Amino acid sequence: MIRLEKVNKYFNRHKANQIHVIDNTSLELPESGIVTLLGASGSGKTTLLNAIGGLDRVNSGSIFVDGQRITRRRSGKIDTIRNANIGYIFQTFNLMDDQTVFDNVAVALRMVGIRNREVIRKRVHYCLEAVGIYAQRNKNAGALSGGQRQRVAIARAIVKNPKIIIADEPTGNLDSSNTLDIMNLIKKLSGDRLVLLVTHEENIAEFYSDRIIRIRDGRVISDEKNERKSTLDYQLENRIYLKDMPVQDHLNSRGLSVDVYADRPVQSAIKLAVRGGNLFIDTGGQFSVIDETSDMELIDDHYSAIDQSVFESSAFDYSACLPENFRARYRSVYTPLNCIGKGFASIRKFRTLKKLLLIGFVIAAIFAFYAVSHIVGILDVQRGDFMKTDEHYVTVANPGKSAALAKKAAATKGAAYVIPGASTVTFTVPMDDYYQTASLNGQLQGSMVSQEFLDKDRLYAGEMPEKSHQIVVDKMVLKSFFAQKTGSAIGLTKYRQFLGRRVTLPGLKAYTVVGISDCGSPSIFVRKSQFTDILAAASSEAAQENYDGDLRSGGDLSETGTDESGTQVRNYDLAKGSLKIKSGHKPEKNYEVIVNSSHSEEDKMKIGKTITPKMNGRKLTVVGYYTSAKEGEDAYYVTKNTVALDNIHRQKKLSVYSEDPETLVENLAAKGLTGTVNFNREREAYVKSVHDALKTSLIMSGVILLISLIEIYLMLRSSFLSRIREVGTLRAIGLKKRDIYRKFAGEIIAITVITATAGIGVMYYMMYHLVSFSAYYKSLYTVSPVTAGITFLLILVFNLLAGLLPVAMVMRKTPAQILARSDI
Template identity: 55%
Template sequence: MIKLEKVNKYFNRRKANEIHVIDNTTLELPDAGLVCLLGPSGCGKTTLLNAIGGLDKINGGKIMIDGERITGRLSSKIDTVRNAKIGYIFQNFNLIDDETVFENVAVALRMIGVKDGETVKKRVNYCLEAVGIYQYRNRKARDLSGGQRQRVSIARAIVKNPQIIIADEPTGNLDSGNTLDIMNLIKKMSAGRLIILVTHEEELANFYANRIIRLRDGRIISDSVNENRENLDYRPEDKIYLRDMPVKGRVHGAGPTLNFFADRPVCGTINIAVRGGNLFIDTGGAFSVIDETHDIELVDDHYRQIDRSIFESSRFNYDAFLPKTHKVRYKPVYTLLASVRKSLKELYDMKFLRKLLLIGFVLSSCFAFYAVSNIAGIRNVDRARFMTSDEHYITVANPERNMKIEGKIRRLKGVDYVIPGESIYSFALPMNDLYQTAQLRGTLIASLASGDVLKEKDMYMGKPIGKERQMVVDKMVLKKFMKGKQGIFVGLTSYRKFIGRKIVIPNLGIYRICGISDVDSPVMFAHPSRLTDIIANAEKTSRQEALRFETLAGSITDMQNYDEHDDDSTSLIRNYSHAEGIKLKAGHAPEKDGEALINENMKGSGAKIGKSIDEKLGGNKLIVSGFYTSKKQDDYSVYVTEGAIKKNNYYVSDKVTVYAAAPEKVREKLQKMGISAEINFVRDRQTYMQEKNKTVRSALIMAVIILIISLIEIYLMLRASFLSRIKEVGTLRAIGVKKSDIYRKFAGEIIAITAVTSAVGIGLMYYVLSGLLDLEAFASSYSVTPVTAAVTFAVIAGFNLLVGLIPVAVVMRRTPAQILARPDV
């Protein structure tokens, strides 16, 4: 069955301390019987046994099992042979301490494809009964004594009905009593199976073995069939045979009879007292007192040598409860989903030290989410934070400050309209709903746009512009205003509450919000006929103030300078086409751009028709075209043509704003004409990024450092956790569990731990950061969203799987024997 041909193995090969631990060994072993490898410590017995059992590699030669080579092949191929044909009994038991006795045995049965729960239960229980450990089947392996643990190891070896059993000094860590019990079990199992036993106890080998192979310095020095002795003189250390004691005595008194036994004459006084059911013994320090808790048995009999009847009286049925038609074939023991479920159930029962590690995982997850949200917030460019105008706008230089440029630009294909200036204005939002807020106003800062370009699909709620004094405000503008939270005083807490609200423009009076758009730009749409007047009278605002809109919107100012009526305007220039409440008294209405209609009360100051007055538009004094009377008292408004106001709008600014559906194409055409132009969206984004990049580097470095520290903490905790479980990996590999199964087992545990701890850690930090987002400093630096949380979990899970499985992979590069030989196992 087993054949070795010129097998060689070295430790520290080609080094000064090289050891030839298996020296050119050729050997054939039978199909059944107990073969004993006998020799002193360090002679190579265990190394040869590990090589035969596929637990270790060799440097030369071949090892065949039933004609299949197990040397020089992939570990997965070797594992297939091992699982099908070999069972293992180890000197150090190599049980999984956190598993029950039943599970330690069942895992070997499941490996060969026996999955039926009832079959597994019956077979495992039968084997546990055979080795005398059935009553402890539900105990954890760590709670057993040495002899009990070795019995479990034997049950695990025989449960899958192997053809070969490898036993490496199975009694090396046992007392004499347990040694005999285990050896009797092993001898009983050797009927019909090959058991290869390593021992250095010659008495045991001579009594139990069918064949004895002696080794020295890696070589076989003798190989002979054993003429078994009929008796074994092997006195158990845990039993005292009273009738063999040379000194005996009996004391009769008022109390119980005392029998005294000793292995030699003794002197002294022993005081014995019984009180309350307790026995008190005082030897005066002459003797050590040993009670029944020390597993010492007093036998009222003579010692008798063991004979062969002790293991010949019964036989073990290797086929009991195994499916008759079952074909041995390796099946995965651990699935990813099952490992996750099992690990989740075991989290509560973890040891205190491992629970502390879980707290560490939670804290690391907190910091990881903090870092990821910081990185995302820093790198995320929210257009609402840099946009100051409609995304279709192009700013064009107009150094000559005249209207000629408008005609040139309007002729270009793709241009919808042109307006003077930079289009950004402040609009007063009266908040006089309550007596307490009668004189207060809010501020809406927006880019002015023509209602002509507003499409039905762009409307979020309300109606498009239908009247001249109506305006549509975009959601972005209102969202910024509501973020300032000052509108809550008058109930401005939702978009719908803004519909119908007043907008007051100096010199122009009241406009009303008729609808809300969703064009994702900070824009307010006005009737095309009102653009010129609004541009002339609305409060111009810089891009810098527009970027601080949330701060400005959060402040409430006095309404006194923004009266809702036209007559108290501080500006004198008005558009005659929109004049109300006046009557022509003399002359004619303004027809040319330089003409002005003034109040007849100004005659007293020397004003005459056809003469100039001090008021200027476009740098030129106005010429009186006529006089009017007004229903309003003290109305000294100067009425001019709309063209005059428009010219003045161009005159006061060295820039014009162009609306184009495709701004990039129009910009290219303008540049070809030699006109300097820049797309507002691109300009604002670049400016924002330049400012952001001044602070982003240090913040980004800090966030990355925090993330790295968090991941390092996770790595150290995973590594510490794994180092304590190297023995488990070695045990699983030694009994034949494939590497892929072990990867799935640990991956499931990592996923379970990550899912629980990350959910708690990310959830806690999510809650904390969400509360801080109301502060502007945090809002621009952190992105607290479900996506960020999901990315953080993915980063942690990916990292945990990587760093958690790398140590597993590193360890499993070694052979099972090398893993179990590590000093930290």
């Protein structure tokens, strides 16, 4: 059954304190009976037993169990062999104290492939009855006495019908009464099974053993068949044999009979009092009083040695309640699915203090979500974060403010049209829906695009523009408007609410929003013929001379469309229906101007005179006077081309629209013009502007995330190390390493689901409202289900790595090494 060939094992090998704990040992053990390894403490008998049982490694030699070698093999293979063939009884019981007696025994059945609940129930009950612990089956193992706990350990060892039972000083922690009970049980089990017993009590070995192997300093010094004693002289500490007491006396007075027994002559005054059914004893402090509630037993007889009848009266049926033709084969107790369910069950059993520690995981998850959302928010550059102009625009430098250069750019292959300066314009949104908000205005800022490039398929809502002052606004423009929160004053918070709403520019007829596009650009689609007037009107409010493509930087105009007194210069075509020429003629050429007839008597305003306002760097020449139906009208009116030339003069850059901006840049370069794609430039400018903030934020978020993860690691490590004994027990009784990993992985997943979900949920709620309140925070933090999912996965992966790392460190140890230490 078991064979050892020249087995050697060392402690501290090749060191000054080397110990040769198994010294060239060769043995062959039978298939049944009790074989006892007998020796003093430190002789090496337990180490040899652990090596035979597959609980520890040897340095050389071979060990065979049921014909299979268990030395120099993978731990998984060793576990398979020993789990199918060997049952273990330990000196320290090695039970899982937080589980019931039934569950402690049933786990051994599940490991050998039995899954039928009824078979498990019957077999476990049979074994518990056999060892006399059936009545305690539903109690937690931690609530039992030492003798009861060892009975549970024996039931666990025999329940799977092993061929070999290994018992390492099974009575070492028991009193004399329990010692005999346990040894009688073990002897009963050895009828047709091999029991390999370790003890240092020679009288116990000689009474119960069939063969005794004596060990000293790691060497077998004798190996003999035991000529078993017929009796065992083993006086139990809790029994007093009255007839063997040297002092005996009897007192009888008035119906009260008292028998006195003592181990020596006694001289003492003892008072007895009986009242109300109670006996009161006063020894004057000379003796301790022990009553019948103690475990002491008074036997009215002489002591007699124990004979073999105590264990020969009955036998144990190893195959009872097991399936027919049952053969033990290892099967995982923890599957990928049930390990998570068992993980949740384990958490429910956590003590209150340990449950409170889970708050730390929740806090770590809160900080982890904050850090991840911040990192993602900064790294995830969205189009809306940086786009200020339509993605089809190319900016061309025009430092000389040359109209000829503008014509040259417009004539380049791939150029659709040219806009002086930036294509951006800011419309005013009147909020006069209510009396209380009549003076409130919002701003709608976007990039002008000709309506001819609007595809009907890109409409999100509304219709295509048909009239001159109808426009289409992109969702990205409206999204920026909503971020300002101005519209919330009148409930203007949804895209479709903009349909039919008026927007204005100074001096121009109001525009009506008839459609909303979804082009992914901050575009406002207007008629190309209106570009000149819109740019002129916009320049009266916003300076753009030094515009660099980034509206946030602003800029100042060197000149504006007003004179020193603030009088506006306008396109005559816009107002000719409301004006009447009183004298002279309307402006027909560039730089010709008509003024209000109220100035006709002024010498500086005489027809033919040049006046102060300049357009395109040139003074205007008065060619006529007008009257207007509008009261207070005092604008200067020039030709549309004059306004267009002035627009060019006031800008150092041009915006050129192209459906293929990259190719246009190449074509411009071929003509000696420098162009940059607005989309690329704006993105680079945005990234550059947030570069410093990005570095600082990433460091801060990284530190927060690292601290959170370190906290998680320390808590998981602490939790695991407090359960080393449990791990050692499971490994010792045959549970494979992969199942240990699954067990703790299930618990880690369950902890992560509970704590990370709570922490992420709390922070998600808080940050969602924060970013909804401020566009600034929205650009810094990304709060979305995707971010929450990334955070959860990050925490889960880290928890698994951090939680299973100490498991992996311990799994490098043999079961014997794990059980031997509690501070790994």
